Structure formats: structure tokens, C-alpha cells
Amino acid sequence: MILNDTIVALATAPGSGAIAVIRVSGPEAIQITSPVFKAKNKVSLENQKSHTLQLGNIVDGERIIDESLVSVFKGTRSYTGENTVEISCHGSPFIQQEIINLLLCQGCRSAQPGEFTLRAFLNGKMDLSQAEAVADLIASDNAASHQLAMQQMRGGFASEIQKLREELLNFASLIELELDFSEEDVEFADRKQFQDLIFKIQKVLNKLIDSFAVGNVLKNGIPVAIVGEPNVGKSTLLNALLNEERAIVSDIAGTTRDTIEDEISIGGVGFRFIDTAGIRETTDTIEGLGIKKTFQKIEQAQVVMYLFDSSKIKNEKLSLTQVKTEVEKIKNRFPGKPLLIVANKRDILTEEEQDSFKQQIPELNLISAKENDKVEELQEKLLGFVNTGALKSNDAIVTNSRHYDALLKAQEEINKVQEGLNIGLTGDLLAIDIRQALYYFGEITGQITTDDLLGNIFANFCIGK
Structure with a gap:
């Protein structure tokens, strides 16, 4: 998937309706849309302020395709974190396709499923768990599933995991530093504080893992x-x-x-x-x-x-x-x-x-x-x-099976660290299990990703989101 070009897709549901929204995103979004949009105020899109709406005509040469409202979002201040234009046109399937075909001829590429949200993730607008919550929000069909998706989009348990990951990463760094001074037999990582952190992580992990049974059925x-x-x-x-x-x-x-x-x-x-x-x-x-x-x-x-x-x-x-x-x-x-x-x-x-x-x-x-x-x-x-x-008290609830699997694996590694501390394992052996736990934490929020993982997640999105 090429992520430095400009993409276009219908952002609303296909079919006839009062209006439809066509989304364009990428470095050339504004330059590509500008020639086919004639604003009533005679000002080109390049000169319009960000986050403004303009009324005008979508044209193909001298032919007027539709009278539309066009939104402009410049730079990082957009959903995707890149230049974005949204065209609100009349909801005729013919008009929708005519405008999309026109933009494709101007140099756009048809967006893949979930590609707008993928770009938002890669541009740092949201972490991976929040991106996955977007799909859950679209699919929500009752108050409980809606609330769960909204909690996840606001950060959910991922922000809690991120804080624990940072604390664990700090101790991991100190233990790695000890390895550089192994001959001098010094300890930079306070083992008592480290033990307390492990207990804290275990408590949070147990709570999140247990919440999956509720979260999965509510979702x-x-x-x-x-x-x-x-x-x-x-x-x-x-x-x-x-x-x-x-x-x-x-x-x-x-x-x-x-x-x-x-x-x-x-x-x-x-x-x-x-x-x-x-x-x-x-x-x-x-x-x-x-x-x-x-x-x-x-x-x-x-x-x-x-x-x-x-x-x-x-x-x-x-x-x-x-x-x-x-x-x-x-x-x-x-x-x-x-x-x-x-x-x-x-x-x-x-x-x-x-x-x-x-x-x-x-x-x-x-x-x-x-x-x-x-x-x-x-x-x-x-x-x-x-x-x-848990839902009424706004507690963090796990609903995603991928997150649940990563939490189980992280729990297993943290338990190994706990056992290692109990029997007095050396820093080099503790560091192996700590690195693995950090890896699984990173998988949840997206610090650790692979092309296959991203492909599997975003392939389940609708086109236009």
C-alpha cells in the first residue's frame, strides 16, 4: 500500500440519499480538487482557510456535475493527519461516481478499506487500539457496544497499558545498564521498587483479562x-x-x-x-x-x-x-x-x-x-x-480478541519476571522476559506492528473510513 499519494473514496453509505460525502486525502488533495471546484466566492481552494466550508460547483471543463459544499482541512489538522478535502454532494449514485471518476482522472487513487484510518494511525493521530475502535463504533448497534467503542476511542485501557509500559521500559533500561557494569557487581534498578511495579502490572493485567468475558458479549x-x-x-x-x-x-x-x-x-x-x-x-x-x-x-x-x-x-x-x-x-x-x-x-x-x-x-x-x-x-x-x-462505572473493558491474546501473552511474561525476582535471577535473564512483555504491550497500542498485522486489521474496515 502506497501511503504518500492522494486517495479518494465515498465516505457515506453507497446508494441514493439526500447527500453523499466524498473524501480526498493526501499531499495533493487540495491541488487535485481545486481545478474541478468553482467556489461561489471565486477564491481557489488553495487560498481558502483550513476548516472552512465553501459552496460552489463541481465541474468537468464547462460541464457542471453538481452544486456542492467543500470542506478543507490543511496539514496535520485533519482526521488523517494530512491535507484532506471532503465534498458534500447530492446523493445520486450517478453524481457520486461522476465526481469520483473526475478526481481519479485528476491523479487520485481509489482508497483501500480502512486506508484513511490507517493513515491517521501512521501519522500519529491515534494509536492502534483507537483505530480498531473506529470500526467497532461504526458497527455498534446498541447503547452498550456504542459506549464500549467510545471508551476505546478515548484511549480506553490502552492509555493505562502505555503508562505501565513506560514504567517497565524505565526499569528495563536500568537493568540493561547493569549489564554494562556486570564486572563491578552494581544494581541500578531497585529490586524492591521493581517488585512493586510487577505486582501493579499483574493486578492491572488480571483485571483487564477478566473484563474480556463481559466485554466480548456486550460488544x-x-x-x-x-x-x-x-x-x-x-x-x-x-x-x-x-x-x-x-x-x-x-x-x-x-x-x-x-x-x-x-x-x-x-x-x-x-x-x-x-x-x-x-x-x-x-x-x-x-x-x-x-x-x-x-x-x-x-x-x-x-x-x-x-x-x-x-x-x-x-x-x-x-x-x-x-x-x-x-x-x-x-x-x-x-x-x-x-x-x-x-x-x-x-x-x-x-x-x-x-x-x-x-x-x-x-x-x-x-x-x-x-x-x-x-x-x-x-x-x-x-x-x-x-x-x-463495569460499563456503568466507566471501567476499562477489553472487547477485542487481538488485545485479549496480547494481554495473556504479556501476563505470562510478567509472571516469568516475577518468578525470576523471587529466585534472584541475574539481570541478563530478567531482561529477556521484560523485553518480551514490552513487545506484547507494544502490539496493543501499535508501537510494535507488522505489515501483515496492519493488513489484517484494516482490511475489515469499510472503504471511505
Whole structure:
């Protein structure tokens, strides 16, 4: 990827709209755009002040393509840290392409995915973890994922890691200096202070590593599997939770033969509900495959919702003892997964019958999916399974698997340094593990990068960002 030329791309979503924004960035951005933009005030773009908007026409010779607003950002005072021009034109796909083709003919190159943000990183406008947060911010579809991305863009845990890295680097320098005076047996790095720093780093690393379990589900949404026997109202409950007719509802048992998934936001947190095939003994090959997939989805889910039909209890076709047996089977097969036990069709039960159900299964949730009764309370219960404490207190939370992997590796090296201090290892051996820890810290913030790493990260960006 050439990074000293001038690039152009559509910065807004493709397709028709009221307006579209075309971004141009690079050393010749202003000079390339200037000849094709005729400002109403007759002043050329080169002579316009930075961070100003000008109204005028985009022209190809004598032909006017569009009347547009053009923004100018000069020097390092731009998103990319280099000369940037943004053209706000009318949102016709034809106009967008005409302007882009015109700029390509003037000497621009089409931008690669994420190339504008890559230039911002390489020009020191943001560190690598902040650059990755840009993609997360664009992809955020609920309040929790948005807040996590904003925290990361403001520095997040990377600033904390950077401070620890600088302190560790200072001690590493002193230990390296000791090696130059090894024959004189002197210590420049105070071992007690160094021990305290290692304890501090271990504490921070443990906290960040533990936060990934929460951060990952908040970022990607919490998968919830709705399971139970056929024809108990799983699809009706899914429709009630989503407030739309997403799944086919029928009195015929075994209607759902594959999983149906959809997402909603509850209290700002994304939940991905999975309506599964009913679990029962069957000779139907297709239904059997659906049941097999049900267990796979339960394995992947963060929360399991077991649903049964309370009318079958009332009609004595099913007993609460059988329900408890099925619940225990799920608990034994998937230990550690939060489980919600839900009785559907509460509207046909008397108050006394409902009380009796609750006495036998205290954690039972009684709802009517068809009448949308008590479904909101069920949503609140689901929200209670999510640890949003760190999010509310604005604590640093790790959401990126690359960062998580680097933190685990850094933790391993720091633990080696700790062991070395405990047994009195010489400075040259301590220095090896310290250098490795510094390397993994640097990978997070971008002090240590490779072309392959940058390629993998920015290839996932949209073009124009």
C-alpha cells in the first residue's frame, strides 16, 4: 500500500440519499480538487482557510456535475493527519461516481478499506487500539457496544497499558545498564521498587483479562437459546420478545425444524434470541437434525430459557416433577449456564394454581407469550444476567480478541519476571522476559506492528473510513 499519494473514496453509505460525502486525502488533495471546484466566492481552494466550508460547483471543463459544499482541512489538522478535502454532494449514485471518476482522472487513487484510518494511525493521530475502535463504533448497534467503542476511542485501557509500559521500559533500561557494569557487581534498578511495579502490572493485567468475558458479549450481543418441547410457545415467545411476527406459529408440533435468530436491545444491551426446534423423541429425519442443532445452539448460548406449557400441567398431561427433571438434565449437560425456567399460558391459570406452581419451582417465571403478559419482566430478568457494573462505572473493558491474546501473552511474561525476582535471577535473564512483555504491550497500542498485522486489521474496515 502506497501511503504518500492522494486517495479518494465515498465516505457515506453507497446508494441514493439526500447527500453523499466524498473524501480526498493526501499531499495533493487540495491541488487535485481545486481545478474541478468553482467556489461561489471565486477564491481557489488553495487560498481558502483550513476548516472552512465553501459552496460552489463541481465541474468537468464547462460541464457542471453538481452544486456542492467543500470542506478543507490543511496539514496535520485533519482526521488523517494530512491535507484532506471532503465534498458534500447530492446523493445520486450517478453524481457520486461522476465526481469520483473526475478526481481519479485528476491523479487520485481509489482508497483501500480502512486506508484513511490507517493513515491517521501512521501519522500519529491515534494509536492502534483507537483505530480498531473506529470500526467497532461504526458497527455498534446498541447503547452498550456504542459506549464500549467510545471508551476505546478515548484511549480506553490502552492509555493505562502505555503508562505501565513506560514504567517497565524505565526499569528495563536500568537493568540493561547493569549489564554494562556486570564486572563491578552494581544494581541500578531497585529490586524492591521493581517488585512493586510487577505486582501493579499483574493486578492491572488480571483485571483487564477478566473484563474480556463481559466485554466480548456486550460488544457482540448475548445469545439466548429458547428451548423446550414442541408446541409449547417458543416461536410465540420469540415474536413477543421481538415485537414482530418473526417465526411461524402453528398448533402442529414440530413446526420449527431449524433455528431462527434475531436481535433486540434491552436496556441498551444487545440480545440475540435463538428459537430452537422442540426437543422430543422423533423418527422424522429432518426434525431430528433440527433437535441436534438445538443442542449445538445451547452450547453456544450465554443464557438458556427453558419454556413449558402450563396448560399441560392443568390438563394433567405433564407434571411439574417432569419439568424439574428436564431442567436438571439441561443443568447437568450445560453446567454454569444461567437458566431461566418459564411457564407459558399463565392466562389460563387461576391465582391459586399460579401460587402452587411457584411453591414447587420458586425460580419459575409465569408468562403468556400470546397475550404479551409478563414478557417485559422476563426481559428484565435477562438483563440481570449481564454484568453491566463495569460499563456503568466507566471501567476499562477489553472487547477485542487481538488485545485479549496480547494481554495473556504479556501476563505470562510478567509472571516469568516475577518468578525470576523471587529466585534472584541475574539481570541478563530478567531482561529477556521484560523485553518480551514490552513487545506484547507494544502490539496493543501499535508501537510494535507488522505489515501483515496492519493488513489484517484494516482490511475489515469499510472503504471511505
